[in-house]
Amino acid sequence: MKILGAKVIVCSPGRNFVTLKIETDEGIYGLGDATLNGRELAVVSYLEDHLVPCLIGRDPFQTEDIWHYFYRGAYWRRGPVTMTAIAAIDMALWDIKGKALGVPVYNLLGGKSRNSVLVYAHATGRDIGETVDEVERYRQKGYLAIRAQSGIPGLASTYGVPKDQKYYEPAERGLPSESLWSTEKYLRHVPKLFEALRNTLGDDLHLLHDVHHRLTPIQAARLGKELEPFHLFWMEDPVAAELQDGFRLIRQHTTTPLAVGEVFNSIWDAEQLMREQLIDYLRMSIVHGGGITAMKKAADFAALYHVQTGAHGASDMSPVCMGAALHLDLAINNFGIQEHMLHNAQTEETFPHAYFFRDGSMYPGDEPGLGVDIKEDVAARFPYERAYLPVNRKEDGTLFHW
Ligand code: EZ4
Ligand code: CO
Numbered sequence: 001m002k003i004l005g006a007k008v009i010v011c012s013p014g015r016n017f018v019t020l021k022i023e024t025d026e027g028i029y030g031l032g033d034a035t036l037n038g039r040e041l042a043v044v045s046y047l048e049d050h051l052v053p054c055l056i057g058r059d060p061f062q063t064e065d066i067w068h069y070f071y072r073g074a075y076w077r078r079g080p081v082t083m084t085a086i087a088a089i090d091m092a093l094w095d096i097k098g099k100a101l102g103v104p105v106y107n108l109l110g111g112k113s114r115n116s117v118l119v120y121a122h123a124t125g126r127d128i129g130e131t132v133d134e135v136e137r138y139r140q141k142g143y144l145a146i147r148a149q150s151g152i153p154g155l156a157s158t159y160g161v162p163k164d165q166k167y168y169e170p171a172e173r174g175l176p177s178e179s180l181w182s183t184e185k186y187l188r189h190v191p192k193l194f195e196a197l198r199n200t201l202g203d204d205l206h207l208l209h210d211v212h213h214r215l216t217p218i219q220a221a222r223l224g225k226e227l228e229p230f231h232l233f234w235m236e237d238p239v240a241a242e243l244q245d246g247f248r249l250i251r252q253h254t255t256t257p258l259a260v261g262e263v264f265n266s267i268w269d270a271e272q273l274m275r276e277q278l279i280d281y282l283r284m285s286i287v288h289g290g291g292i293t294a295m296k297k298a299a300d301f302a303a304l305y306h307v308q309t310g311a312h313g314a315s316d317m318s319p320v321c322m323g324a325a326l327h328l329d330l331a332i333n334n335f336g337i338q339e340h341m342l343h344n345a346q347t348e349e350t351f352p353h354a355y356f357f358r359d360g361s362m363y364p365g366d367e368p369g370l371g372v373d374i375k376e377d378v379a380a381r382f383p384y385e386r387a388y389l390p391v392n393r394k395e396d397g398t399l400f401h402w
Pocket of ligand 2: 210212236237262
């Protein structure tokens with residue numbers, strides 16, 4: 001089998017998605033997600049101008065060689081644009097392999113290590129009362145694990161809290177919006193949120209929280225300690241993780257489990273964090289972490305250090321990535337949890353998929369390949385619109401982590 005060509009499909013069914021479609025001489029095609037939120041067209045160019053010309057004529061079964069060809073062969077290593085582009089190719093090739101062999105991709109990765117994939121949903125509210133109600137609503141839908149975020153008194157907008165639309169979607173059309181931040185107000189508020197959640201909902205539900213990179217290690221240590229009575233499943237991205245040494249400080253002070261890595265794009269971003277057992281869950285996604293080939297290796301490395309996976313699965317990862325994630329989640333031994341943020345109706349219409357949700361878990365389905373398709377005619381109805389993630393400033397105007 002040979003690769004005939006590949007095309008990049010950009011669409012915006014409510015938000016932007018970039019999808020790679022690789023075609024073969026046997027009529028089988030594969031799909032890969034190439035979406036990098038707010039920087040979409042950089043990946044389009046990287047693929048169209050630099051990678052796709054090198055794919056033509058290759059054997060799509062050679063996922064390992066092709067991965068190294070584009071990783072080592074670029075000379076320039078890592079980085080979100082490069083790794084997202086490589087991930088898209090890798091996903092599409094695994095999809096082709098599965099379709100050609102007539103098996104779902106999880107059967108090429110070791111088969112089923114479990115029956116179902118535990119997922120967590122996002123509950124948000126403008127205040128504690130609304131968030132408690134939202135968590136309850138998700139629980140009634142069958143979710144066993146729920147991330148809880150709430151507005152902070154005295155701050156006009158907060159990460160994770162929707163402005164007008166029903167579901168939280170951080171990217172906005174037009175130029176970047178700006179939000180305001182106060183660490184003091186945040187740290188006073190969050191323990192009250194989780195106290196209210198446990199008092200109202202009891203101890204059974206898994207509760208998660210995303211700090212979104214906004215604390216220093218010692219502040220994160222304080223928060224982790226104060227949240228200990230409420231037994232979180234995890235505290236996510238407590239600090240920006242470039243300084244991996246910083247996590248030692250958090251670890252010394254708290255037993256609240258830590259999840260890190262949605263912005264990572266290489267195992268080297270997490271190598272020390274895992275080797276020194278400074279984190280509990282690796283959040284790197286297939287689309288931003290270099291594909292199935294790279295993430296299988298990262299997961300196997302994590303397993304040596306008691307680290308489990310908890311892949312990023314926000315709505316800016318397309319259904320193609322969600323499908324790929326579920327195959328890997330089902331197959332690896334050290335799977336922890338999978339994020340599951342709902343896609344809107346137009347996205348569901350654009351990307352038909354075999355995966356489904358039932359009783360708090362998800363299932364990749366048993367179709368050959370990844371089990372996700374794209375309707376190009378539907379995609380064409382939703383052309384690209386420039387959109388950005390917000391930027392975040394402290395109340396005195398200092399630019400801060402978003
Ligand atoms: O900010 O996906 O845990 N989920 C998150 C997300 C990320 C967005 C960035 O594109 O932190 O909301
Ligand atoms: Co996050």
